[in-house]
Amino acid sequence: GDSVTQTEGQVALSEEDFLTIHCNYSASGYPALFWYVQYPGEGPQFLFRASRDKEKGSSRGFEATYNKETTSFHLQKASVQESDSAVYYCALGVSGGSNAKLTFGKGTKLSVKS
Amino acid sequence: GPKVLQIPSHQIIDMGQMVTLNCDPVSNHLYFYWYKQILGQQMEFLVNFYNGKVMEKSKLFKDQFSVERPDGSYFTLKIQPTALEDSAVYFCASSLRTGADTGQLYFGEGSKLTVL
Numbered sequence: 476g477d478s479v480t481q482t483e484g485q486v487a488l489s490e491e492d493f494l495t496i497h498c499n500y501s502a503s504g505y506p507a508l509f510w511y512v513q514y515p516g517e518g519p520q521f522l523f524r525a526s527r528d529k530e531k532g533s534s535r536g537f538e539a540t541y542n543k544e545t546t547s548f549h550l551q552k553a554s555v556q557e558s559d560s561a562v563y564y565c566a567l568g569v570s571g572g573s574n575a576k577l578t579f580g581k582g583t584k585l586s587v588k589s
Numbered sequence: 590g591p592k593v594l595q596i597p598s599h600q601i602i603d604m605g606q607m608v609t610l611n612c613d614p615v616s617n618h619l620y621f622y623w624y625k626q627i628l629g630q631q632m633e634f635l636v637n638f639y640n641g642k643v644m645e646k647s648k649l650f651k652d653q654f655s656v657e658r659p660d661g662s663y664f665t666l667k668i669q670p671t672a673l674e675d676s677a678v679y680f681c682a683s684s685l686r687t688g689a690d691t692g693q694l695y696f697g698e699g700s701k702l703t704v705l
Contacts, residue, residue: 518593518680518696519632564632576622576645577694581631 477502479565479580487586488555496550496583498539498565506567508532508541508548509577513562522563557589591615595681595697596663603705607669610700612681614664621664622682622694623656625649632680638664668702676704 482497500506507526511519523532528543537552548565565580594613602608614621623635636646638656653672658664664683668675678701682694 516698518682518698519694520696521693576634576637578634579624579632 477506477567477569477578479567479578481563481565481580481583483583484581485584485586487588490556490587490589491554492587494550494552494555494559494585496563496565496585498548498550498580500546500548500565500567502567502569504569506569508539509566509568510537510539510548510550511564511566511579513564513582515561519564555585555587557587560585560587591618591695593681593683593695593697595679595700597700598698599701599703601703601705602671604673605670607667608671608702610666610668610679610681610702611663612665612683612697614681614683615685615695618683618685618695620644620684620687621656621658622684623666624680624682624696625677626680626699627677635666635679671702671704673704676702678702 478501480499507524509524510522512522513519523534525532525541528541531538531540537550539548539550541548562582562584564582566577568577596611600608621638624632625635626632633649634647635650636656637644653668655667678699680699681697684694
């Protein structure tokens with residue numbers, strides 16, 4: 476079945492550090508790829524998506540580029556802030572038929588200290 | 590932005606009892622979902638629902654689980670009877686179109702279920 480792998484379970488950074496969270500996927504079809512963010516006590520929130528190879532998604536300074544060759548969608552941010560501390564989920568969705576759902580990775584907890 | 594409300598936020602029950610988790614989705618949304626998250630683990634798809642019917646369910650959606658949305662009111666997840674392994678946080682989500690086509694699932698804050 477479809478799956479998403481996030482390499483890092485936890486990431487600890489200082490403010491203004493560069494962030495990379497690795498996401499790799501496996502899917503039977505041509506998936507759309509997503510990043511969601513979850514703050515403490517809240518549900519996951521949509522961050523952005525990309526639907527085709529080499530497309531870049533971005534929001535709030537975060538970005539990721541769809542790479543079909545390496546089956547990756549790594550999240551990056553040039554300069555993190557303490558307010559970015561949250562859990563980040565990579566997800567995939569395959570359109571059509573009954574596949575009207577998203578498959579999530581295990582999440583990466585980002586902690587940023589000032 | 591649009592909000593999905595979940596009631597209760599936390600419920601503790603004895604094994605074998607019935608529990609109903611309620612979800613008030615975004616008002617004009619058409620697709621509804623339940624996800625299950627055991628502490629420290631990933632969110633796993635349970636079921637999605639459209640036009641009064643279950644569209645797809647995962648292996649985690651046991652026979653003891655049921656969903657409904659009577660007369661456009663709450664979208665509910667009922668577990669009867671509950672088992673210890675049902676302890677988890679259950680997230681409800683809704684979307685205007687199918688999640689794979691838009692990606693814009695709106696999630697509630699979760700209902701934490703503890704089965705003793």
